[in-house]
Amino acid sequence: MTVSTFTRRAVVGLIAAAGIAAPAAAEVDFSGKTIEWVIPFSETGGSAKWANFFAPLLAEELPGNPTVVVKFMPGAGSTKGANWFQEQDHDDGTLLFGTSGSTQFPYLLGDPRVRYEYKDWNPVMASGTGGVAYLNPEDGAKFDGSANGLKDVDFIYGSQGATRLDLVPLLAWQMLGMNVEPVFGIKGRGDGRLMFERGEATIDYQTSSGYLKGSAEMVAAGDAVAMMTWGALDADGNIVRDPTFPDIPTFKEVCEATEGCETSGEVWDAWRAFFVAGFPVQKLAFLPAGTPQEVIDTYTAAFEAVVARADFADISSKRVGKYQVFTGAEAQGALGTATSVPDEAKTFVTNWLQEAYGVSLN
Template identity: 55%
Template sequence: MENRVNIARRVMLGLAAGAMALGLAGPATAEVNLSGKTIEWIIPFSAGGGSDTWARFNAPLLSKYLPGNPVVVVVNEPGGGSTKGTNLFAARAKPDGLMLLGTSGSTQFPYLLGDPRVRYEYKDWKIAMAGPTGGVVYTTPSLGLTGPDDIAMLKDKELVYASQGATSLDLVPLLGFRLMGFDVQHVFGFKGRGDGRLSFERGEVNIDYQTSSAYIKNVQPLVEAGQAVPLFSWGVLNEAGEVVRDPTFPDLPSFVEAYQTLTGNVPSGPEYDAYFAFFTAGFPAQKMAFLPKGTPDEIVAAYQKAFEDMKTDPDYLANAEAVLGSYEQVTGALAQALFEKGTTISPELRTQVGTMLGAEYGVKLGED
């Protein structure tokens, strides 16, 4: 386990190289006291998915280490590919430390693509914590596959995928499956990845992916029961910015390896560039916790200190890898660097993906 954690930390340090030079240390937190308060942690997804699992694991520990030990309640506000709950946070959150937002790539992508449903501005917020994650694609044994080596069998199958929407985190599988040449019907409108998994369990869809925390908790038992077949992980980035195997799932090929198994070639070209851009925004910088615009620096620092302190808690040390995988949650300069990476994309790639979504899926995005 130690080796996997160390690998994950080196990956994070590579992604955030130079970030410590930003000098983002926070001020003292002595004046902050949240005793007797209730903090709402808004999760703009349905219960049971990766973001919900992530927040519910962290919430009691955050309560334990924030000044005054306030109650931290996870509030699910799904809808609109996560834009509904995020818009709610942007409109209602006061700068008093009593409302926290948890975002994922599904929240970043509509923002990056100019989705007209977005009424929030990431640059307004102050980041309290960032945590990369991964994800695993799996299918049903009823298609005849027994493991990753059989992935080529999917080339002539009609696949159905339960999607939150073309501008959600499900854009990564949309672009990835398209690059692989799979025939996939993306059924839009699901409120969270947890709902997608339930649809898979009911036999309504035959290919799915879950972020690492949800996969470990909810899909691994299906694999062990012979009801799901893992195919590949999205992978992680190493210090050189290359896709390598996810240390949480070292026995599974990365997306790049799976592509090579299918085609005999290393992925390249404009379509891969688009996939890679959204993979980077969606996974190395996926889970982030924010406080609203105008939150005093001492409150931000109190949250950051609590997130750091809880990582030494015995319960965290005993359970974090089993729940979250081999990914380190970070604050300060490292979190800021991941925040910037996850909310930035070149205009050229934005236009390329937006044009494709409009032409092939009828998705209309906002103007630049």
């Protein structure tokens, strides 16, 4: 399976072909215990909202109904927290760690600051997400479904770093011929939204959970203008409109309407590869190395029970969006897609980072 052909159906097919069955949970009891779910970003971003959504649901389904507390360890675009988690070896199931595309991308690009290895961790849940880019009202008035009227505007963007998930919007805006100057160093996308709200930034993007929680209100009030989503993948791997935001055009649509932007060729292939690695499987929950199989099985069963709730589709669509949730063996298969991109895409992005931002990964 390649990144360009990733779909949920393909993942499930591979699992079935391999003869992998979901294990039954052994007797594990978390009564009276507190589980710490560490998020390597600030408490204002989409990952925080994702974990805070799932945490109480998970607590209801784990045996013994433990308290699940979400804690934050921001720094270096999530590398600080991921490096810390790599050193943990909890075997009692009381430590859970959440990552996003901003953790995956430095790993994929060989960032020298990365000292973590995904293969050592135990994925128990993975979920997709989307992203929405938006403009301030003045510049939004120039947006007509294309970026043709935005090419003479100088934009400011609050960024976690060009090697993080932000490379997807940064490369997209460059492909559209827009002049977007990133201000690097923010600790989470929620901080980027705050910069936008204060007028310190003139363009922003949020993952779906962050957009639903805060940015959508600005758009509804006329204080921001939705520009585009990154889209979603259909069963055949085609980019289609995001099911959470069906009325907002995709980047592919905006690119097709914009002079000089191409949806084929080397640049497009690189953008698409990192979009697929960063969004259809965007957020993952891990138990640390050394976790006993019975604890892994217990978490798998608990997350499966969360997804099986009669009200899950309704409440999740309002909080984190309408996206696939993977558990157990499917989560392991999804992790493989999230941490694999073609060498050609890596080479292009590595060269682009050096040329555009002076970022060297050697």
